[in-house]
Amino acid sequence: MKKILANVLSGFFGGILIVAAFLVYQQSQNTKERSINLNPFAQPVNENSSPTVGPDFSAAADKALQVVVQINAQESDQLVKQKQDQLNKQYRDPFQDHPFFREFDLRGFGFGTPYYNQKKGSGSGVIVSQDGYIVTNNHVVEFADDIEVILKDERKFKAKKIGTDPRTDLAVLKIESTGLPILETANSDQIKIGEWVLAVGNPFGYLTSTVTAGIVSAKGRDLNMQLPQEDDSQYFNPYGSNSQNPSTQMIEEFIQTDAAVNPGNSGGALVDSYGRLVGINSAIASKTGYYSGYSFAIPINLVNKITKELISTGNFERGRLGVSVSNLDEEKKKELNLSFSEGVVIETMEDNSSAKYAGLLPNDVITKINGKSIKNYDDLLKVVGLTKVGETLNVTIVRDGVTKEVPVRIRKGI
Numbered sequence: 001m002k003k004i005l006a007n008v009l010s011g012f013f014g015g016i017l018i019v020a021a022f023l024v025y026q027q028s029q030n031t032k033e034r035s036i037n038l039n040p041f042a043q044p045v046n047e048n049s050s051p052t053v054g055p056d057f058s059a060a061a062d063k064a065l066q067v068v069v070q071i072n073a074q075e076s077d078q079l080v081k082q083k084q085d086q087l088n089k090q091y092r093d094p095f096q097d098h099p100f101f102r103e104f105d106l107r108g109f110g111f112g113t114p115y116y117n118q119k120k121g122s123g124s125g126v127i128v129s130q131d132g133y134i135v136t137n138n139h140v141v142e143f144a145d146d147i148e149v150i151l152k153d154e155r156k157f158k159a160k161k162i163g164t165d166p167r168t169d170l171a172v173l174k175i176e177s178t179g180l181p182i183l184e185t186a187n188s189d190q191i192k193i194g195e196w197v198l199a200v201g202n203p204f205g206y207l208t209s210t211v212t213a214g215i216v217s218a219k220g221r222d223l224n225m226q227l228p229q230e231d232d233s234q235y236f237n238p239y240g241s242n243s244q245n246p247s248t249q250m251i252e253e254f255i256q257t258d259a260a261v262n263p264g265n266s267g268g269a270l271v272d273s274y275g276r277l278v279g280i281n282s283a284i285a286s287k288t289g290y291y292s293g294y295s296f297a298i299p300i301n302l303v304n305k306i307t308k309e310l311i312s313t314g315n316f317e318r319g320r321l322g323v324s325v326s327n328l329d330e331e332k333k334k335e336l337n338l339s340f341s342e343g344v345v346i347e348t349m350e351d352n353s354s355a356k357y358a359g360l361l362p363n364d365v366i367t368k369i370n371g372k373s374i375k376n377y378d379d380l381l382k383v384v385g386l387t388k389v390g391e392t393l394n395v396t397i398v399r400d401g402v403t404k405e406v407p408v409r410i411r412k413g414i
Contacts, residue, residue, distance in 0.1 A: 055273065057198055061211045063275035064200040066152055066181040067127040068268050070208055071136055071159070071173075073144035074120040084116040119143045122205035124268035125173060126280060127182055128307065132157075132175040135307050136267030137282050138164045141171050149175050152209060163310030167251050167318075167385060169282055170303060172310040183269070186276035188255065188299035191216055199259035199281050199295060201268025214259030214295075221254040221296060222378055223283065251385040254296035255279050261295035270297040279303065302386065309388060319389040319410030322353020327376045328365060336363060337401065342375040343367040358408040360397065367403075368396035384410075 075083075123140030127133070134149060141147055147159040157175035164171040191197075195216045202208045255270065261281050270279040279297030286292040309316045325344040326332070332345050343365045349356045366374050369383045370393060387393060389412045396405050 055196060057196070057211075057213060057273060060198055060271055060273055060275035061200070063183060064198060064269050064271045064277075065209050065211065067183050068152070068200045068202075068209070069125045069127060069134060070150040070202045070205075071123045071125050071134075071140055071267065072120075072148040072150070072205075073122070073141045074146050075118050075144060076146040079145050080116060080118045087114060087116050122202070122264055123266040124201035124264065124281070125149065126267070126269045126277065127180050130178060130180050130182060132177045132180060133162070133307075133311060134159065134173040134175065135280060135303060136171050136173060137280065138166050138169045138171040140267050141173065142166070147173060149173065150208075151180075163314040163316075165306050165310060165316045168298065168302065168306050168316075169250070170280070170298065170306050170310070172307050183271065183275065183277040185300050185304065186272050186274075186278045188278055188301045191219070191255065191272065191278055193217065193219065196273045197255075197257050197259060197278060198271050198273075199257065199261050199265060199268065199297075200271065201261070201265035201281060203262040203264040205264045207264070210265075212260040214257045216255060217258055217294065218256035221256045222252045223254065223285065223296065251382055253299060253302060253382055254283065255299055257295055257297065258293060259295055260291050262291050263289065265295075305386065317389045317412065318385060319354060319387060319391070319412055321355045321380075321384055321408065321410075322350035323355045323360070324348045325366070325377060325380060336365065338365065338398065340367075342373065343398070344374060344377055344380050352411075354408050354411045357411065358395070358406055360395070360406060360408070361399065364397040364399050366395055366397055369393050371396075 121140060121144070123136060125134040125136035125140075128135050141161060142164060145161075147161065149157045149159045151157075155177075157177060159173040159175050162172040162174050193216050197214060197216055199212045199214070201210060203210055255278065257270065259270070261268075261284050265281050268281045269277055270281050272278050277300050279299050280303050281295060281297045283296040284291055285294045285296070306316050324347045326347055328338070328341060328343045328345055330341075332338075333341060336345070346355070346360060346362050346364045346366065348362060349360065366380065368374055369380070372379075372383060374380050374383070383393070387410050389410055391410050393408045393410060394405055395408050396403065
């Protein structure tokens with residue numbers, strides 16, 4: 001009996017073990033199936049992989065932010081009074097001294113001398129020397145005699161206007177400070193289309209220390225546009241009128257980028273991905289006055305040449321060739337029996353001009369200056385317009401089918 005009972009108990013417990021093992025196995029299978037069906041599209045993750053990110057401009061931006069300043073420019077009360085007095089003389093009213101007109105100011109109703117409205121504006125600038133010289137656009141400060149400069153650390157200074165050059169839209173200011181940060185400058189002639197650049201400035205006068213990024217989309221751009229005469233809200237507009245007077249025509253050789261630039265950015269820095277100064281932001285192509293996709297900067301190589309003279313003499317004294325020219329067209333090609341179609345033809349020369357003293361003659365075709373091709377009048381304007389009195393230009397001409405080089409020392413224009 002005891003033997004039978006032992007066999008029954010052994011069988012009972014053995015069955016329980018078998019059933020338990022089966023249940024554990026079944027549960028593990030169900031768990032595996034649920035984990036597989038939970039997300040049939042899930043893929044294993046490689047723990048060593050890292051997300052793809054764009055270029056990091058933080059170091060370049062930090063450098064540029066330290067040297068870009070905010071500029072607030074306006075006409076002083078004294079200057080406003082002087083201009084109001086000029087208006088009073090211009091609009092001299094025989095009744096303005098009458099007691100009735102002295103008692104009641106009716107100018108707001110269109111009677112008597114109009115009010116003169118004080119001009120104000122804001123923009124940006126770039127510190128270019130540790131002792132306080134700052135480069136900006138001429139149109140930011142041209143009208144002003146009361147100029148305030150605010151540094152990145154919020155220190156404020158009254159600035160003195162050292163010199164301006166309207167034809168390149170550049171101006172130099174000076175504040176009384178030392179030990180200021182400056183940027184290394186790049187060679188703007190070597191910058192390539194497609195390179196990353198950053199625009200740093202103070203758009204709209206209140207979005208201070210703003211950095212935007214883009215690429216160089218063109219070089220040597222000539223927009224044939226006029227500068228605004230007042231503040232930065234009247235920004236560049238290439239759809240405006242174009243001066244026909246060569247002595248006042250703008251000299252333009254812009255770096256074009258797609259970095260966002262708006263009113264207030266004028267005079268700010270354009271830097272490369274290393275934080276080197278490439279240019280001074282100056283213009284946008286827009287029918288509205290606000291950013292529409294393209295902005296323009298004055299190349300730093302040009303900036304350096306102009307500002308060096310502004311700091312030392314207060315102005316950039318340009319010379320003149322003293323010639324009138326025409327572009328080389330098909331009619332001129334036939335007349336002069338030429339096989340090429342690019343260059344400018346000297347039509348007439350002024351007495352005592354640089355060209356006449358050097359021995360140039362009418363019908364000489366200028367094809368190069370200092371080794372740079374001269375394809376048309378605009379090319380000639382850029383080269384000569386950036387040449388100061390006393391410099392010598394090596395002018396390549398074609399005369400009677402013979403190519404020769406003539407050194408022309410630039411004399412002061414009359």
